[in-house]
Structure formats: structure tokens, C-alpha cells
Amino acid sequence: MSSFGTEFSIPIRIYIEDTDAGGIVFYANYLKFFERARTEFVRSIGFELRQSMTKQCNFVVHEAAIKYLASAKLDDELEVYTRVQRLRKTAIVFDQRALLKGANKLLVKAQITVACVDMETGRPRALPEDLQNVLN
Amino acid sequence: MSSFGTEFSIPIRIYIEDTDAGGIVFYANYLKFFERARTEFVRSIGFELRQSMTKQCNFVVHEAAIKYLASAKLDDELEVYTRVQRLRKTAIVFDQRALLKGANKLLVKAQITVACVDMETGRPRALPEDLQNVLN
Amino acid sequence: MSSFGTEFSIPIRIYIEDTDAGGIVFYANYLKFFERARTEFVRSIGFELRQSMTKQCNFVVHEAAIKYLASAKLDDELEVYTRVQRLRKTAIVFDQRALLKGANKLLVKAQITVACVDMETGRPRALPEDLQNVLN
Amino acid sequence: MSSFGTEFSIPIRIYIEDTDAGGIVFYANYLKFFERARTEFVRSIGFELRQSMTKQCNFVVHEAAIKYLASAKLDDELEVYTRVQRLRKTAIVFDQRALLKGANKLLVKAQITVACVDMETGRPRALPEDLQNVLN
Secondary structure (H helix, E strand, O other), X not given: OXXXXXXXXXXXXXXXXXXXXXXXXXOOHHHHHHHHHHHXXXXXXXXXXXXXXXXXXXXXXEEEEEEEOOOOOOOOEEEEEEEEEEEOOOEEEEEEEEEEOOOOEEEEXXXXXXXXXXXXXXXXXXXXXXXXXXXX | OOOOOOOEEEEEEOXXXXXXXXXXXXXXXXXXXXXXXXXXXXXXOOOOHHHHHHOOEXXXXXXXXXXXXXXXXXXXXXXXXXXXXXXXXXXXXXXXXXXXXXXXXXXXXXXXXXXXXXXXXXXXXXXXHHHHHHHO | OOOOXXXXXXXXXXXXXXXXXXXXXXXXXXHHHHHHHHHHXXXXXXXXXXXXXXXXXXXXXXXXXXXXXXXXXXXXXXXEEEEEEEEOOXXXXXXXXXXXXXXXXXXXXXXXXXXXXXXXXXXXXXXXHHHHHHHO | OOOOOXXXXXXXXXXXXXXXXXXXXXXXXXXXXXXXXXXXXXXXXXXXXXXXXXXXXXXXXXXXXXEEOOOOOOOOEEEEEEEEEEEOOOEEEEEEEEEXXXXXXXXXXXXXXXXXXXXXXXXXXXXXXXXXXXXX
């Protein structure tokens, strides 16, 4: 069974650590929220990051394109959606969106490209075969 | 009914954002975990931080004493315990502990003093009366 | 005199707080480095962020496109370059690059669009006139 | 020549990344500022953290006691002071203070105990001999 194209989501609560003096979530932190969502997506299909590292595959972000449409605030609860948009030999392209729960309002959307690199050399290498099989 | 002395806990998953080049959770981040736990504790008894701010009460940490006993790693799941140790007119002293779930191993313990300060002047002020009533 | 198109740069040292368990700088942190660089650029032409906020203009990032080419590590020193690429009525488009000092190796490049929004309503508003004059 | 007891300091500028919705520096971030100051202190006497790690010594914080007296805000410049208070076989106790520059106002003070642990086992081990010699 494939997880390709499936929409996966997790809830994320906004804490004071996530905000800035403008009274809203500090924009760089959405990259953390998207990372948590990808991690849980990958865990949901049977993979853990630490385990990947022991196999010398370090997942690194190669590219990120983010659009900020509206701001989240302290105490808000978001729902972060994740979908595999494209699968390449050495990389996965994710489509991600953060919505304000309840209002169902789109706050931030992003396209994030994650590549597998060798932990020693830092060079791109093929995604672990079992991960490819599940995502394909 | 009082929440004084009650033990409250939340689970916290370790993501790559929480770790450092030593391969473990960056120690400053436990203060974030403890903050999340206090926030959820306060929410569980009916209070939200943003709402407090509109009443000109900004909760600020006045003192923190932390002991690091063991390290958490990527993908670990912690359980963070929170208990009101002492209640003062303008401050709450929390007793908090982070344990590795499953192993039930104590990783970090802390005593955190949170005071209510006026958002304009930055001066300590009495805790909101309704919060005092619930905690007493 | 205009600052349009001028290349501005600041050095940034990598500390343990910036790294992750992969042994490299956590990718979201480059957004912080770019923000520091833009802040110092704006300060260098006579503007401070806190002062802008008192005039009800909150600078927020509307769009970010980032390419990660190579990784920085603990103790590295970077040089972060900033240039105004385009000036719009309500936004500034910045062209930014992080290089490894010494080696002069390009690590990360980004195009960041910063808009001025009203602190009350969150709606876009014209950039402060004096800032426009300096950047034009 | 010994560096024991010598007062060392670095300037630290407050950026939007450091602040929270309360309009002040997020308290956990002072641990980052103190870490930067210790790192620069250690570098000033000839040591780099990454180099230490290759020798299997990972410096970890074992204990932190922090008092928050006043708040820093966006755009503020701090001066962070660092002094070795006590030297033990496996740990260094640092005395650190963050002051608001210009006003010379004490904001935060802390006592931070940093231990050297083996990167494989996580167990405390003697500080590198050359570091001991310089600090003694």
C-alpha cells in the first residue's frame, strides 16, 4: 500500500516560545511546525529519524518556498497538513499547509524539498529503499 | 476545589529542532518544555495566557533552578510533570520534572518561579483573583 | 543618497544553539541569520524596529524562498550578505546569501519579502515614508 | 598564565527572534546568551568546542540557577559577563551576568555548571588537561 498523495495532519498548539514582540508567531517557527508534521508523517508509516541516522542517511532540507497569508497568535491551535507531492531518487518534495483550527483559515503554505545525504560526506544518496517502497 | 499540590503531566516528543550537535536535547529547551507544561496546567484549570495579557497581567519567570541528570535524544518521548509547590501573592513556585517515558527515568528537574507583572510598568502585581482562588 | 542595490554584510558565528543532531546548523535558523542581517542593514541606514512598531508598522515576512547548498557547522563563521532587490509600496524584496568565511563558499541563498502591516488590523500599509526615501 | 577569576565579556544585540508576545526577551534565551559568552571565553583562551568533541569530550550543562531581575527588549544591546567561579575535576562553575549596556543595569544573573562527558557513554570525565592548565 502506498502513502503517496495521502493527506496527513497533526494539531499544533502555539506557546509563548513560538511568538515574538509583534504579538504573533515568529515566522521562522512554521518551519519547525512543518518539520514536526513531516516527522510524524514518516513515523506514521513506520520510520524514525534517529534510526535513519544510524544507517548514515541524514534527512536535510534542500529547498523551501513559503507563503505567509495570516498570523497565528498565542494559545491558538493549528492543524498542519502534509502531503508527498513528488518523489525523486534522492529527495522528497512535500506540500504543507498550516491552518487555524476551528476557523479553518489558511495561515501558511510551503513546498519543502527534503534530501537524504550521507552523514560522513554530506553528499546526496538514494532514499532508503524501504522508505521509497512505502511512498511510491 | 483546589488544584494546589495536584500533579499534572503532558507528553512531549523530541524533534530535530530540540537537539544540538552533541546529539542530545539542547539544555535550554527544557525551559520550553516546562513552560508548555505550565501553560497546559493553567489551561486545564480554566485559564489562557493571551486572556491574562488583556488583563494587563504578563506572567514572567523570576527564578529558575534546574538540574540536568540525563539526556533525551531525537525521537524520545518525555512526560513532563508539574506541581504548584508554593503560592505567593504575586508569584507561583512550580516544581517540575521531565522523565523519559517507558523507562520512567528522571532526566531534568526544576523549580520555576513565575510572577505576574503589569504589562505597562513591568512591576509585580497580585495574581488575578480567580487564578488565586483555583490554586489556593 | 540611496541604499538601493548596495550590498551590506555582517559576520555570524555558529554556536551550539544553532546546531542539530545531524551535526550541522538547523536549517530554520538561517531565517534568523537573514533577519539579523536585515535588521542591521536597516539600522545602518538609520532605522530601528522597535521605533517602527511605535508607529504601528510591524514588519512581517510575507514570502521566503530558500535554497540550501551546503551546511555550516559548530564554530564556523559566516558572512551574511543583504541587498534590496525590489521596492514596492508596502513591501521590500531582499536578496540574501550566507557564505562560509575564509572559504568564501556559498551555503544558503534566499529571497525574502518583508511587508509593513498595521499592528492593530494586521493589514498591509505603505512603508514609512522616510524609509522609502532612503531605499529609493 | 591563568584565566581563573578573570572577567570576560561580549556584547549581545537583541533581535526579534529573541523576543516573545510579552514584548520582552523570552527568558529561556538568556541561557543561549550565556552559552555564547562561555564559548567566546573558552575560544579567547585557545579552545574550540568542535575540536573538543573530536576528543570525545562533550561539554554539557549539569546545573543552572538563574535570577531574572529586569527585562531586555527588541533592539537593546546587552553586555554579558563571564567568570570562572570554581574549577572541579570534571566540571567548571561559571558566574554570569547580563547587563543592559549604557544604563549598566543588571538584568539577569546565573550560576552555570558545565561538565565534560564522554560522547559515547554520556559519563562525566576529567576536563581536557590543557584546558585545566589554562583555567587553574
